[in-house]
Amino acid sequence: xxxxxxxxxxxxxxxxxxxxxxxxxxxxxxxxxxxxxxxxxxxxxxxxxxxxxxxxxxxxxxxxxxxxxxxxxxxxxxxxxxxxxxxxxxxxxxxxxxxxxxxxxxxxxxxxxxxxxxxxxxxxxxxxx
Numbered sequence: 239x240x241x242x243x244x245x246x247x248x249x250x251x252x253x254x255x256x257x258x259x260x261x262x263x264x265x266x267x268x269x270x271x272x273x274x275x276x277x278x279x280x281x282x283x284x285x286x287x288x289x290x291x292x293x294x295x296x297x298x299x300x301x302x303x304x305x306x307x308x309x310x311x312x313x314x315x316x317x318x319x320x321x322x323x324x325x326x327x328x329x330x331x332x333x334x335x336x337x338x339x340x341x342x343x344x345x346x347x348x349x350x351x352x353x354x355x356x357x358x359x360x361x362x363x364x365x366x367x
Contacts, residue, residue, distance in 0.1 A: 246305050248276040250295040265290040282306035298328050298365075319347050325365035326350040329357040 251261050251272075258276075262269035267287060274280040283291070285299075288306060292299040303309045326345075354365055 243282045243306055244276045244278045247272075247291070247295065247302075250297060251276075254295060256294070261291075261294055264294040267291075282308075293332070293334065296363075299331065300324070300328065321366060322347055322351050322354060325354040328365060329354055332357075 251258070256264075258269040258272050262272050265272075265287070267283075267290065271280070275283060282288075283306070285303060285308060288302040288308075289299050292302050295302070300309065351366070357363070358365055
């Protein structure tokens, strides 16, 4: 999908009603840089920039990384526990929803599922199948 990455992020930006200037300001990158990416004049940005763009476009970093060609497609054979663990890591990396509490020790899969479900209810995002 790297050939279409520019089109992909342009569509994400437009779906959210953002101008290049707004998206760039929120992500801390220049609007001209984003325009060059969207028009295919630059390669997809590195993971550090993608991490800043993900919350602006309201999409998981993993999805942007996959679209940019940094990750292979996730196989269809992920276990339920792996799905929950991936969703949990996404929740814990969202800077808008820091829990304020430090999670110590190993959390059970049921606790992780509960945290993900609460996040889904609060944000309206669907992370688990």
